[in-house]
Amino acid sequence: MINVIDLNYLKHFLLFARKYKVPAFIGIAMLPVSIATSLAFPWLTIKVIDEHLAIGELTGLSVLIFLMVIVTLLNYISESSYSYFLRKMGQYTVFDMRMALFGRILKLPRSYFDRTPTGVTLSRLTSDLEAISDSFVLSFLSLVRDSINTVALLVLMLVIDWQLTLVVLVVFPPVLYLTHFVRNKLRAMFKITRSSLAKGTGYLQECLLGIKTVQLYRAEQEVEARYKEHTSEFLHAQLKTNKYDAALFSIITGVTSITIGLIIWYGSGLVLQEALSLGVLIAFINTMEKVFVPLRDFTSQIAAIQRSFAAFDHIEELFTETLEEDGRQLLKSEDVANRLRDFESLEFRNVSFRYNSQTPYVLKDVSFKLEKGHQLALVGTTGSGKSTILRLISKVYQDYEGSILLNGLELSALAIEDSMHLFSLMQQDVFLFEQSIRFNISLGKEGIDDQQVRDAAAYVYANEFIDRHEQGYDLKLNANGSNLSAGQTQLISFARAVAQGGQVIMLDEATSSVDSITENLIQKAISRFFAEKTVIAIAHRLSTIRHSDTILVLDQGRIVEQGNHESLVAKGGAYANLLSETQATVNGALEII
Numbered sequence: 001m002i003n004v005i006d007l008n009y010l011k012h013f014l015l016f017a018r019k020y021k022v023p024a025f026i027g028i029a030m031l032p033v034s035i036a037t038s039l040a041f042p043w044l045t046i047k048v049i050d051e052h053l054a055i056g057e058l059t060g061l062s063v064l065i066f067l068m069v070i071v072t073l074l075n076y077i078s079e080s081s082y083s084y085f086l087r088k089m090g091q092y093t094v095f096d097m098r099m100a101l102f103g104r105i106l107k108l109p110r111s112y113f114d115r116t117p118t119g120v121t122l123s124r125l126t127s128d129l130e131a132i133s134d135s136f137v138l139s140f141l142s143l144v145r146d147s148i149n150t151v152a153l154l155v156l157m158l159v160i161d162w163q164l165t166l167v168v169l170v171v172f173p174p175v176l177y178l179t180h181f182v183r184n185k186l187r188a189m190f191k192i193t194r195s196s197l198a199k200g201t202g203y204l205q206e207c208l209l210g211i212k213t214v215q216l217y218r219a220e221q222e223v224e225a226r227y228k229e230h231t232s233e234f235l236h237a238q239l240k241t242n243k244y245d246a247a248l249f250s251i252i253t254g255v256t257s258i259t260i261g262l263i264i265w266y267g268s269g270l271v272l273q274e275a276l277s278l279g280v281l282i283a284f285i286n287t288m289e290k291v292f293v294p295l296r297d298f299t300s301q302i303a304a305i306q307r308s309f310a311a312f313d314h315i316e317e318l319f320t321e322t323l324e325e326d327g328r329q330l331l332k333s334e335d336v337a338n339r340l341r342d343f344e345s346l347e348f349r350n351v352s353f354r355y356n357s358q359t360p361y362v363l364k365d366v367s368f369k370l371e372k373g374h375q376l377a378l379v380g381t382t383g384s385g386k387s388t389i390l391r392l393i394s395k396v397y398q399d400y401e402g403s404i405l406l407n408g409l410e411l412s413a414l415a416i417e418d419s420m421h422l423f424s425l426m427q428q429d430v431f432l433f434e435q436s437i438r439f440n441i442s443l444g445k446e447g448i449d450d451q452q453v454r455d456a457a458a459y460v461y462a463n464e465f466i467d468r469h470e471q472g473y474d475l476k477l478n479a480n481g482s483n484l485s486a487g488q489t490q491l492i493s494f495a496r497a498v499a500q501g502g503q504v505i506m507l508d509e510a511t512s513s514v515d516s517i518t519e520n521l522i523q524k525a526i527s528r529f530f531a532e533k534t535v536i537a538i539a540h541r542l543s544t545i546r547h548s549d550t551i552l553v554l555d556q557g558r559i560v561e562q563g564n565h566e567s568l569v570a571k572g573g574a575y576a577n578l579l580s581e582t583q584a585t586v587n588g589a590l591e592i593i
Contacts, residue, residue: 424502487518
């Protein structure tokens, strides 16, 4: 019923469950009591009917009835305890799995999020884990208990009357084959449902994030049609699942009824012939019903377990996804930690990079050096490789050719927590949490107190608009800071970078989302960075980076020019052309105004 892959998932689950041995032990200890009481009740039934009711003997009857009540109570207590403690173990285990999975997601390379929709990851962390919690934990525990109990009851039936038991066993092979057949069908359907649900969730999340664009361009019908495709795929797979589940349930229910009818017909004849006592027949029928009830329930349990195994398939992909530093020989020593305490230099030596072996190079033989306190600017047309350089420094991508040295140490051999504390990246697209301004600057880190938050805001002049708000730093932001202007959200991201303590400020087109009200504050903040910090900047506004110590001009992944602003202008090459094009664009915009 369960294949090798399923057993691997079970082992994976048990690895998390092993720390909850006490509730598991208590629950498992209740299982023999539950089985024993299930077996005792038919035996007491035979005693009551054959030795007392059938012959009118009332002596001792009250004792047997009292024992039947005690057995019933013990059965209730043992089954309740079994379910409670093992479900408790299961819920805690799923909680640990959720936390481990979330912790692993936080450590996945940023390239994973470039190629995987956020909604797909969200679906695995929520609905897939819920499927394991609701389906695997509950149904698997019931299946184990019912299976053991069924075997024990079949043994009891053989003891009661082996001939009647053989009649019952005749129907087992076709029922088991049918169950196995439907199980495989259900597994395939549940894989489709989990996959289509993840795709639909991903697309829904994408649509909600871009709802303003959808409404602005009146694309509601097209978006709705696309979402309907994902939902229809889920619906059709779910309907097929229900069809197989319902068919199996109805067939087993029918087989159960027919078998019970045959036993009653055949057993009644034996009772009339005095070849079988009435108590044995009643006890046998009662026991047989207890055998067929879990057999009938196996259909829903198997369907639920297959649903959870399909969820395991998705979650397993996250557990096996390569982490940022898996398989790398990382430098770890006190000397390395001391050398990376403060930024000294960053050097690219003949660095080339492409996303995989089938794609062209996006960087080709790039070499430059940045010293502490200096400013490096990257300019060039779209697709020239500017952002790729920042992504390599940030360790978004690590499989580069050549050498990148941070304080003389190879960057790919450094753990991300050992190297990235030296850098603060400010991007064009700012993300703000639906929390206070204070939280969005400190990110809730214990090492950043209120005074550091205020100092960081003052450093980038963000305090000038924050202090004007009645709630100040306690102002709660709407989704992604929608109750602030674009320039104000940018200033908060600047303050965040300063508060996090990065010694090298990296600006990735961080001046493109600027409104007129805060433009002056943003330019003052950037000027301060260039005057007081080590900076690596990408900017379309060349006026922003004219005071850089070194400007690299990139074209198709190569450095075609480098120098300071004055020398590159005097050279009259690619940089001078970019400067002229930028000025022409500005003049054209002014003419339109």
